[in-house]
Amino acid sequence: MPLILVLILAMGAVTAYLPLPERRIRDLGVVAAAVSSALAVYIAWPAFEAVLGTDSFINGPTGIFGPGALWYLDSLAAMMMLLIATISLSSAIISHRYLAHEFREKIVSLTDIRHYYSMVPLFVASMYVAVLSNNVGLLWVAIEATTLSTTLLVAFYRKRSAIEAAWKYVLLCSLGISLGLVGVLLTTYAAGQNGVNSSLLLSTFRDIATAGGVNTELMKWAFVFLFIGIGTKIGFVPMHAWLPDAHSKTPSPVSALLSGILLNVVLVSLLRFRQVADIALMDDGAWTGKFFLVFGCLSIAIPALIMVIQKNYKRLLAYSSIEHMGLMAFAIGLGPAGIIPAVMHMPGHALLKSSLFVGAGEIFLMYKTTDSAPVIDVWKRLPKTALLFLLTLLMLLAVPPSAVFVSEMIMIGFGLRDYLLPTLLVVVSLTVAFVAMTRHIYAMFFNPALTTASAGHMPAEKWNVTHVIMIIQLIAAVALGIFYLTPKGLELMVSIAQSLNSGLL
Amino acid sequence: MITTFTSSEVTTIALAVSFLLCAFLGSGKFRLGQIIRYYALQSLFLAGLLVSMAAYGDEHLYLSALGVIIFKVILIPAIISTSAKRSSASGRLTSFVRPAPSYFVSGITLLLAVLAGMSIAPALEETDLILTVTAFAAMFLGGAMMAVRRDLYSQIIGFFTLENGIAILAAATLGAIPLLAEVGIFFTITIGALLMSVLSRRLKELYAVEDTGELRELVD
Amino acid sequence: MNSIVLTVIQILVVLLIAPLSIGLTRFFKARFQGRHGAVPWLPYLTYATMMKKENVISTSGSWMLRTTPYAVLGSAVFLAIVLPLVATGGALAPSSNFIVVAAVLALGSAFLVMGGLDTGSAFGGMGSSREMTIVSLLEPTVILTFAAFALATGSSAIDGMIAGSSVAGELLITAPYLLLSLLALVLVALAENARYPVDNAATHLELTMVHEAMVLDYSGPYLAMMEYAAALKLTVFALLVANFAMPLPLIMTSSSPLDVLLAVGSTILKLVIMMFAVALLESTIAKMRFYRVQEFLTGAFFMALTGLALALLSQLL
């Protein structure tokens, strides 16, 4: 079944090179995205149906596709599939309008559009594979494929800074992922010690680990390499340098995909490996939790500080992504129960961050620059985008009704019980970030244009598809926030968290 | 600790040492042509190593050796040199460290690799120890090359030396990776090489940039 | 003799002898300065004639100009009724709680200040600013002084404080440590009534005035009411201090008509003695520069504070 999904997307990529006019290519892109999302939801739905039907959920080590299969689907993977589906669909719809506008203004040529519509489906396909694959080698290849497929997208605008960002992106991420490969090899070696085992399947690793057949010393080495390697791809602080450059130079629909969903997918794959390490080390995640806690706190504090002096609004959003990844890591580091808030945080952050990047894209189209200084008086010139952007930003900054608020409060609740000082550091950094972002965005929106000349002629803003998407995702985030408050919502989240730590309450 | 080695193991160790020697020498050279040739030689030794291991391991290794030869000895050097020639990049490579001290740096990284090997030794069987040490050595050499060198192409070569180190580690620890994973990894590496060369060519043609020192625009 | 009759007697006596206090001080001061001076009952005549004079109202003022005389005189009359001046245990004695008294005093001064500002002249403004500073910095001293008395006598109504002892001035004998608080009360009285160290009542130099500057712009009946209020406040404070200090009889519910006559005579005697003391004080010391009044006020505050501390310590012994 997942193979068909990958095939459809591959076909979408190929059709980009058919001798069709530019408009048809964009339509085909949207169609491919729609079909693939529908199929993804169809695949992922049985996982949710079980929970909502209030009977116990198929969550054992086998997953939906049976023990030995190449693919592995449990509730967490199902949630990720759902997220990838929604955000890739919205990004496709928005890029339809975004590229049309760019093409009309002659910034982008036809070949560029062909590149775009060949790369994006491949990227989405590799993400689907990364989430579903049970085979470790395939997982590694999928993650590396996400990097390679987005390199040209980062260098899409052919500007010097864009190519520089692409160069750094491809080099650093490939370096990171190869370290990750070292970790993967060591894990398979540690798991395959006694019997010859060439199955490379995560589920088999878990069975061997529960049987106690894993060499723990080697497993520790493997986890360190894995954490630093894949951590580079997630953007934990010491290894985050590529992220602000890459996410701010790509066209906005792609940076919405990158920031919104790619970071979560890679984090989930890291958690899969962590699960094997936890079962092997039999300490219920204490040893591995330390990594997440330390790197989590770092990844919250440092970006929060850098945001204070940030001058480019897209880089500001990129740093906020690092910070939210740090938040999820911090939550995971709080112990076995910490996974629940982390899992709650993922959809909220994905929906809101992608909508923010899309809004930033809209502002970029009108103001032609991602630098914040010349962007002024947005409230009066782009009233619809500004209002939606501000509301989404507030939801992201954990204002009550949003899902992010619920998850952050649970996180701080658990954090205070056993790690007092790190939690206080986190609370203060969240405030610093809150203020930095609000002040930055507020200056952009409400600085009145000094002279009408500097205002430049700006066509009155019409109601376009970006606003529709932003509204839908905003409402989804708020609905999610309220859904978390109901007992059924909590039950679903706990069952998703259980897929990572079966011993959970 | 010296255990008696069978004859085929002696050949593997000899090939591993010569592989390391090429990597070590490559790290000191400052002409593009030279480091590409050393990289090809290094991959050749890797293929030889795999063949020698196939003697007492399982026969899949023959196939992977063939893959190494096709991809790493022929294809990747070809891609890099064609893109360099087409964009008429100057062969001279620049680095933070002059040639003589760069050997010194490589020496230190080798020492570090041995140290790392020692500390992981208790967890491995006897025979794999030497190969793991070579793998670590190659990886660290590649990493040092990427960190020390300034220009674009030598960073690509540094990355691929690191890749070779990992290939050795795979061979040492797992013997034969299943075919699907092997092919996947090879393809990914080639596409990586392709992309990196495309980017460097664009940089060279559009902005006449060869040295990453000039790529420092994206700050804070 | 029930309490209502006592209060009526007290009202009549105090309201009648009020102008005499101003007259007496002027008379004694003239004599100290070797002048013959006017007759002590001259203020009665001046207030009566002023009532008949034309009332000139400033165009720049508002309704505040008209309400100030009533408010100021009202608060003075309230104090005269409530406090134990001639008789203790009067009808309104329970509401002579020291915090209420301090607040009504402050209310009277507040209206006086607002009246002074309303005329819109620089002198009125200057006088009001100074008066307001003095009144507001005096508030803690008033509260601490009466707190000490309340602590010593156990009742926080001023009437209760004095009624405790059968003879008026007996309080000091039974609780000698209250001397310091009494001194603080004297300083407060001097500051409240704009007497010597703080303000010179007889000055003609507008720049040095405090109390006089505020009533500069009143004339006719309003000026009479303001002057009368000032005289009344001076009498009230004089008699209050006298009752605390001098052992002369006060009318009680149990006293016969003879005692009433005796008490009224002693009240007039107390007033003469106090006015003589005030005149003596004003002829011996010089007026303080306004910006040094701060030391006067801080001195009064710390005296009251130590008085209270002494009262507390005495509880322990």
Place this chain on the structure above:
Amino acid sequence: MSLTTLAIALVISVVGTFAAGLVALWPDPRAHRASNIILAVSAAFGAVVGIYVATGSNVSLIVPEALYPVAADGSAHAWPMFYGMVFGLDRFSAIFFSILSVVTVLVAVYAIPYLEHYAASYNVRSVNALTALFIFGMQGVLLSTNIFGFMTFWEIISIASFFLVLADGTEASRKAGFLYLIITHIGAGAIMSGLFLLSGGALLSDFSVIALVTPELPEVTFSIALGLLLFGFGSKAGLVPFHVWLPEAHPQAPTHVSALMSGVMLKIAVYGFLRVLLFMLPGVPMWFVLTIVVLGVISAIVGVLYAVLERDIKRLLAYSSIENLGLIFTMIGVGLLAGQEGSVDLTQAALYAALFLAASHAIFKTGLFLSSGVIIAAVHSRRLEAMGGLAQRMPMFSVAVCVLALSAAAMPPFAPFMAEWTFLQAVVGALTEATPMLKVALVVILAAVGFVAGLALFAMVKMFAIAFLAKPRTDEAAAAVEPKPGFLIPIVVLAFISLILGLFSPLVLNKIGAVDLAPADLGTQVISTGGGGLAPLSLFLVIAGISLALFLLRRLLSDVKFERSYQTWDCGQPTTPRMEYTATAFSAPIRFFFRFFLRAQKVVTATPLTPNNPWVASRTMSLLVSQVWYDRLYAPIGSGVTRLAGLVGRLQNGSIQFYISLILLALLVTLIVAL
């Protein structure tokens, strides 16, 4: 009224407030009036419920099961929302609920003409919606009974009020808004952490459950939690070290919103503080009680000193809020201190005095802010120096403001005086048999409260006199006219409530539970505590009687019509408005007397009129009152964070070699550390 009707009224009030917010967003211009009317009506419902529950005997109103969806198996459980939290109003929160509702009714009525007058500078729809949300948040805080609900609505209050402060979009309001945002957000974080520490991280536990858990908390976490809670609630209530945002943020918000913020939001902080202190914590260590008292006294003194100095009318009112909140916290502190030291009578009197002062402060402060709105609308400036002569032009309005100003200065017939009287009398009464340590504390507090009361009178007289009396200093002031009824009615009603609350304070105190403070046997006419008694109504009747007698006597003894009006005599030359005393001049003695604390620099610049004659010059004097707290405490923190950010920003220096070595370094360090 049975419980269910009460609950329905309560639900109507809360839902009505939210609906008002939604209606406000409707693009049609009539929506402005409609939303405010809905807001007023629903607040009226809230007032009825609040007063009924506050004064009822111990009826604690939990929104009854009738309104909850009944589960399938017939067991009624609370709304599925908020993890089954139960919304309820007990006697204690009902007092604050009624304050909130009464003030909201009047503010909503006032908002209608105000926003129409200022339609140009405010986005009317967003201000109305945000105000409704703001009030909804406050209602939510009062109704919620577990941490999650409390924190959610607390956050709604902060965000709604933040955007209201930024409503007029000027640079100053943005600067004030962000300062406000920083402090309230950190404060909210501190409260959340403190509450979680107390409840052991359990997110859903009810307040009553926490009360059981706290006794066996280890000493260290207990004191950390207390510190966090004091910081959280203190920063929201404007206690001194964290008060810096209050005089900046309140004046920037639209007037009716700053009235709400000053009058009611600060009380919500007091409510939260008392809810935690009295209902959740078993006993509170001595150091905590002493810090409350010390902070309360310092805020009162600092607040009143700066109120005396201030020349901007809304900042003056903001500082007077700080002073009143300082007094409230001192009373709470003394109540707790007395509780510890064993004099029970003082505890009850002090706590009820604090509650009563909070209620009366809400009334008169809202009135004063609303009237400052009217003055600013007439004079187009917030500086006192630009006002003057308004009493002549707006007699009715100025009488109401005079009543409000006198009640702000705690003068006799009005409510704040009764609260202060109860507190002072209780302190004096408790002095006799208190323990030595309590004696010293009580003496210091007695002196401090006296000092603050005096200066409060100074500030309020200055505000009223300079703004209203004498001749108008600018032509806008001269052209001022009696405000429209929409403005006037709320202010007059508030003045009236302040008077009534004062006169019938024994009745009110008795009803809200202070039974032995205002005993029923004396016909609830007298507040008796600490050996003294006060009968406010008879006191008022005596004063009224005297004034009436004087009025009649004056008519008897002199001819009323024998009157002439003439310009003020000023040694002959005509008096001009420039000769009047200004606010700066009026407060000069105090500025001189307290020059050590207040650091005010006076700059007099003389510009000679004719070049060759230096003596004939026009002198202008400017006064710079430095914000001591802001420059010493907040500015360094701000620049420190920016410097640190610059330092960290260098991490992103652009060279790829640096990034690669960073990754390898991270790998090596982790390997060494972890293995």
